[in-house]
Amino acid sequence: MKNFDNKQEQTLVIVKPDGVQRGLIGEVIKRYEACGLKLVALKMLIPTKDQTLRHYSIDPDWAIKTGTKTFESYQSKGLPMPGKNPIEFAEGIRRKLTDFMSSGPVVAMVWQGMGAVAVVRKITGSTEPLSSAPGTIRGDYTIDSYTASDIDSRAVRNIIHSSGNVDEASKEIPIWFDKKEIIQFRLISEEIIYDVNLDGILE
Ligand code: ATP
Ligand code: MG
DSSP, rough: TTOOOTTTTTEEEEOOOOHHHHHHHHHHHHHHTTTOEEEEEEEEEEEOOHHHHHHHTTSSHHHHHHHHHHHHHHHHTOOSSSSSSHHHHHHHHHHHHHHHHTOOOEEEEESSSTTTHHHHHHHHHOSSSSGGBBBBBHHHHOOOOHHHHHHTTTTOOOSSEEEHHHHHHHHHHHHOOOGGGSSSOTTTTTHHHHOOOOOOOOO
């Protein structure tokens, strides 16, 4: 397709405290970098509880979606439901996430490129490590489950946060980065990834 260009799309990735502690920062960066996305912002920080709460409160439907996802996972395994109401249950998860995220340093990043949000979600894998596909970061490097984390009353340890959609990404990024921390620059590899003509390769 000529002039097809959404290579400016950006998404937020956070290597959560478990990912940092397990020495997986480099592995995470390597995987997104290798697929052709461009790293345009990066920092290490200890999130405040307020920052995490703002981050996980962007989507007004987050509690219903996350609670339902959890309940469906229990149902598919034939397990008794972990609570009465998915929304109430997800509010508990939100509180656990604020403790989890502020328990140590995290690495926040902005990745940019064509379809960046969907590409990062695909490479990251689904939320519950028990069912994340092999080949994805969560599938390859985590073993946690909703059941284990819910019994222990803690957030699921799945190494990474990544934005769920383009709108979410545009609201999440300002929670973690000032505009001036996001760098506009060209990568030489973008020519081979996006340019219509490949003139200039042959001598
Ligand atoms: P993230 O937003 O962190 O990228 P996600 O979009 O795959 O993850 P969400 O539904 O947004 O999944 O859940 C946010 C986070 O809450 C999960 O990554 C996980 O750490 C935690 N979490 C979700 N469901 C549960 C659960 N049932 N028990 C404990 N923690 C959970
Ligand atoms: Mg999410």
